[in-house]
Amino acid sequence: MLSEFDLIKHYFNRDRPARATLGIGDDCALLTPTPGMQMAISSDMLVEGRHFFAGAEPYQLGHKSLAVNLSDLAAMGARPVACTLALALPAAERDWLHGFSSGLFALADAHACELIGGDTTKGPRNICITVFGELQPGHALRRDAAQPGDDIWISGTLGDARLALAGYLNEVPLDEASLRAAAVRMHAPTPRVELGMLLARQRLAHAAIDISDGLVGDLGHILARSRVGATLDVDALPAGDVLATRDTALRRAYTAAGGDDYELCFTAPASARAAVLAAAGSVATPVTRVGRIEAAPGLRLVDAGGHALDLKLSSFDHFTS
Amino acid sequence: MLSEFDLIKHYFNRDRPARATLGIGDDCALLTPTPGMQMAISSDMLVEGRHFFAGAEPYQLGHKSLAVNLSDLAAMGARPVACTLALALPAAERDWLHGFSSGLFALADAHACELIGGDTTKGPRNICITVFGELQPGHALRRDAAQPGDDIWISGTLGDARLALAGYLNEVPLDEASLRAAAVRMHAPTPRVELGMLLARQRLAHAAIDISDGLVGDLGHILARSRVGATLDVDALPAGDVLATRDTALRRAYTAAGGDDYELCFTAPASARAAVLAAAGSVATPVTRVGRIEAAPGLRLVDAGGHALDLKLSSFDHFTS
Numbered sequence: 001m002l003s004e005f006d007l008i009k010h011y012f013n014r015d016r017p018a019r020a021t022l023g024i025g026d027d028c029a030l031l032t033p034t035p036g037m038q039m040a041i042s043s044d045m046l047v048e049g050r051h052f053f054a055g056a057e058p059y060q061l062g063h064k065s066l067a068v069n070l071s072d073l074a075a076m077g078a079r080p081v082a083c084t085l086a087l088a089l090p091a092a093e094r095d096w097l098h099g100f101s102s103g104l105f106a107l108a109d110a111h112a113c114e115l116i117g118g119d120t121t122k123g124p125r126n127i128c129i130t131v132f133g134e135l136q137p138g139h140a141l142r143r144d145a146a147q148p149g150d151d152i153w154i155s156g157t158l159g160d161a162r163l164a165l166a167g168y169l170n171e172v173p174l175d176e177a178s179l180r181a182a183a184v185r186m187h188a189p190t191p192r193v194e195l196g197m198l199l200a201r202q203r204l205a206h207a208a209i210d211i212s213d214g215l216v217g218d219l220g221h222i223l224a225r226s227r228v229g230a231t232l233d234v235d236a237l238p239a240g241d242v243l244a245t246r247d248t249a250l251r252r253a254y255t256a257a258g259g260d261d262y263e264l265c266f267t268a269p270a271s272a273r274a275a276v277l278a279a280a281g282s283v284a285t286p287v288t289r290v291g292r293i294e295a296a297p298g299l300r301l302v303d304a305g306g307h308a309l310d311l312k313l314s315s316f317d318h319f320t321s
Numbered sequence: 322m323l324s325e326f327d328l329i330k331h332y333f334n335r336d337r338p339a340r341a342t343l344g345i346g347d348d349c350a351l352l353t354p355t356p357g358m359q360m361a362i363s364s365d366m367l368v369e370g371r372h373f374f375a376g377a378e379p380y381q382l383g384h385k386s387l388a389v390n391l392s393d394l395a396a397m398g399a400r401p402v403a404c405t406l407a408l409a410l411p412a413a414e415r416d417w418l419h420g421f422s423s424g425l426f427a428l429a430d431a432h433a434c435e436l437i438g439g440d441t442t443k444g445p446r447n448i449c450i451t452v453f454g455e456l457q458p459g460h461a462l463r464r465d466a467a468q469p470g471d472d473i474w475i476s477g478t479l480g481d482a483r484l485a486l487a488g489y490l491n492e493v494p495l496d497e498a499s500l501r502a503a504a505v506r507m508h509a510p511t512p513r514v515e516l517g518m519l520l521a522r523q524r525l526a527h528a529a530i531d532i533s534d535g536l537v538g539d540l541g542h543i544l545a546r547s548r549v550g551a552t553l554d555v556d557a558l559p560a561g562d563v564l565a566t567r568d569t570a571l572r573r574a575y576t577a578a579g580g581d582d583y584e585l586c587f588t589a590p591a592s593a594r595a596a597v598l599a600a601a602g603s604v605a606t607p608v609t610r611v612g613r614i615e616a617a618p619g620l621r622l623v624d625a626g627g628h629a630l631d632l633k634l635s636s637f638d639h640f641t642s
Binding site for chain 1: 348350352362369399405407409437440442453461464
């Protein structure tokens, strides 16, 4: 049987610390921070049956587990540096570990994010990753920095991850090809790391958040912390390729409050429009202007004609849903 | 019902970041490292039914969850700075959250370790804490630094945590008063933070590890990484108050391989003996000399008379036991 020690050695310890001063295998990892830089830190926990289905494909799960964390660094504008992985597994299965670690390392390598430590134990499947990034002091894209007059921008497209979930749960009829296409967005989200770094480094955006629990709820965090309101043009929200083919009601609901998108929502002054588009173009990330920050509190949803919409949306909450 | 947002706000967000540049409530926390210092990082995951009993008293559990992480910083000689907490809970129970957060914060405050972020979700109870500490470059107490001729030292006492577990599992008959006394060591371990920091700062110790899975196994990690061997005087091992009253066989087994002790095992040159005792005395932490590092590989267990002991011990492994 595979011991805990062998499990770490074979699947997670690559024995070539790059950035870390001391990597896996001691009581702590050691990092030497870049002089003058701030460290951005975030932890996310993914639970089987809640954040992913039992039997989820391990390569995709390894990717997604790190992606949702890198997305938090992106929303801050930080450059990924390192991560730790704590893993509870019902058993040490070689195939699962090979797939999971391969998916995780493929994404980690793409962002030069080094796995420097962690923990493994037996238990109901649970994946807890903590990521570390760096940024210049004062450059962080904070939730409390939106200003009246700012444009509201969204990267990429929204709603296909939620549509895939609806397909799996038979909430919405979805043919197999459509489900497969939408499911890519659910299983393999793309953290917008380069866009976030550029928005921070060029001081283009005021506030940012990553959309994990649905745009309306996540934008609400920016509004609350910045003590501002907003008008959101729901029909301007960029729908995912599969969702774009569905009816208006479904498109509005899932783009506005779908969840699991891991796109960035950020605010930037109107004077920065051309610069935002140029920056996004330079990292091949589409961005769409979808609304405006206003001094009056509250979030006003409108349609393409500017008429108020009452969508009865609710953001996902882990303890009340 | 308590929402995820309210849960964090009421039980974990104390709204007064001390050390953090930006604390709970954004996509990431921001830390500004002390110039010139290295960062020590460790993650531990505690699973209900594995690391603690279902129904474990929440205040003690909050203490222990952080204590096992601070113990990793202690074993590196790092000063605690901050931590993140990711928490999966079957339900958001106010009493549990109040107890858990109170226990965690009491220990965090005692070590000036600020909770700067994390995650909460519904799921089988699982507690994942990542801690951050700081130390001078070159001062870390690494597992690979033991040298032949070094003394082997143990802080505090060993085995009462294992004895309490044996009592709970009815492996060993234990009267109620004894169980209660031994159980304190199981439920409320003391991380040896001050001792570890002093050993590092005064450059007294070569190698160190914290004893979580049993001394023989944990010392084995030092031996393997340092490519040395050792002789351990099993009868010199300091037994916990309750274990000290039991027979020799039980005392030997549980001091040598009990687990869950969270004492430090460290090696130091014989020339540092007086300085080690003085340092330990200055932070009111008893230390005991229990063996010697040798060039010949392997771990030799001997009794008080120097005769070889064959104890048939095995270290705890999460996937094979």
